[in-house]
Amino acid sequence: MCFYPIAATTNTFGLLWAQYIKEYGLTQAYNNPEINYHPVILFIIKGFTLFADNPNYTNINWLKIPTAVFDWGIIFIALKLMQQHKVNQQWGLLLAFNPAFWYNTVIWGQFDSIWVFFVLLSFYFAEKKNFSWSTIAFVLALNTKLFALIFLPFLILTWTKNRYSTIKQNVLYLSIAAALQVLLIAPFLYATRYTLYAIVQRSTEYYNSVSRNAYNIWYYFFDNPVATNDGPYLIPTIIMFLLAYSAILFYIFIKPSPLRGRVWEGAALISLIFFLFLTRMHERYAHAALVFSFIAFSLTPSPLSKREGEQIKSLSPSGRGI
Numbered sequence: 592m593c594f595y596p597i598a599a600t601t602n603t604f605g606l607l608w609a610q611y612i613k614e615y616g617l618t619q620a621y622n623n624p625e626i627n628y629h630p631v632i633l634f635i636i637k638g639f640t641l642f643a644d645n646p647n648y649t650n651i652n653w654l655k656i657p658t659a660v661f662d663w664g665i666i667f668i669a670l671k672l673m674q675q676h677k678v679n680q681q682w683g684l685l686l687a688f689n690p691a692f693w694y695n696t697v698i699w700g701q702f703d704s705i706w707v708f709f710v711l712l713s714f715y716f717a718e719k720k721n722f723s724w725s726t727i728a729f730v731l732a733l734n735t736k737l738f739a740l741i742f743l744p745f746l747i748l749t750w751t752k753n754r755y756s757t758i759k760q761n762v763l764y765l766s767i768a769a770a771l772q773v774l775l776i777a778p779f780l781y782a783t784r785y786t787l788y789a790i791v792q793r794s795t796e797y798y799n800s801v802s803r804n805a806y807n808i809w810y811y812f813f814d815n816p817v818a819t820n821d822g823p824y825l826i827p828t829i830i831m832f833l834l835a836y837s838a839i840l841f842y843i844f845i846k847p848s849p850l851r852g853r854v855w856e857g858a859a860l861i862s863l864i865f866f867l868f869l870t871r872m873h874e875r876y877a878h879a880a881l882v883f884s885f886i887a888f889s890l891t892p893s894p895l896s897k898r899e900g901e902q903i904k905s906l907s908p909s910g911r912g913i
Contacts, residue, residue: 618781618783630775669882804874862883
């Protein structure tokens with residue numbers, strides 16, 4: 592995997608940024624106007640420069656290793672969830688051997704698996720009613736990619752529904768999460784005034800196209816979405832996304848259901864509408880939808896299977912099934 596050449600654009604940007612950090616130091620990273628990655632990724636690139644005396648087009652491929660660790664982390668959490676929900680863990684093979692799952696890491700050489708892992712970990716701890724680790728994982732997700740923010744309203748409702756510990760304890764946990772946030776950006780804030788601008792604006796305004804080969808709904812409306820500026824459509828798409836988001840929250844939290852896996856079903860739906868409806872989407876941003884859809888599919892019983900089970904039960908004289 593490490594020897595497979597990654598996409599030219601990723602290779603070039605990753606290499607240039609690694610060389611910049613190697614020469615000027617990690618704290619000066621955001622003085623480079625081209626760098627739009629978030630602190631967690633820059634820490635990883637800094638770690639790479641400690642082992643690569645001369646970052647070049649050959650050894651830059653080794654940046655895939657830390658990302659692959661998070662890929663396997665996603666698989667591990669998926670298997671743990673299957674074990675907890677008494678689902679056959681052989682379903683995990685569909686994720687572990689799915690070429691689409693590895694595409695971001697192997698072909699693009701990108702880091703999307705990392706923020707998806709931390710969001711997944713946050714929901715995992717939320718389901719286990721561990722508020723402290725859930726918030727810490729989510730802070731790490733936000734500092735890997737701001738896209739994680741789309742899950743925050745859903746995560747807050749999940750925390751609230753699970754009725755965590757006392758207000759005093761929750762304030763303590765939030766304080767720990769806030770302290771972690773400060774620690775993650777403090778090195779950059781001290782060295783450059785561009786830190787917050789780079790973290791927020793550079794990352795969200797890098798693509799101004801309606802779609803960057805994402806093949807979402809915009810390909811039904813435009814012949815060339817890549818060459819179409821999304822300016823006139825940005826606000827309507829955000830409104831459409833928020834309406835769909837509200838419907839998902841109603842479906843998950845208002846509509847009662849005894850089915851397991853509701854949290855994961857909601858996370859899958861949110862990641863899908865994020866990718867399908869919003870502009871400025873790149874094809875690799877589908878990674879979250881792939882992961883959460885797989886987990887939701889694995890943990891949520893089929894409605895058809897449920898109806899068949901009820902029919903079989905009704906045929907039994909004892910009412911307990913055949």
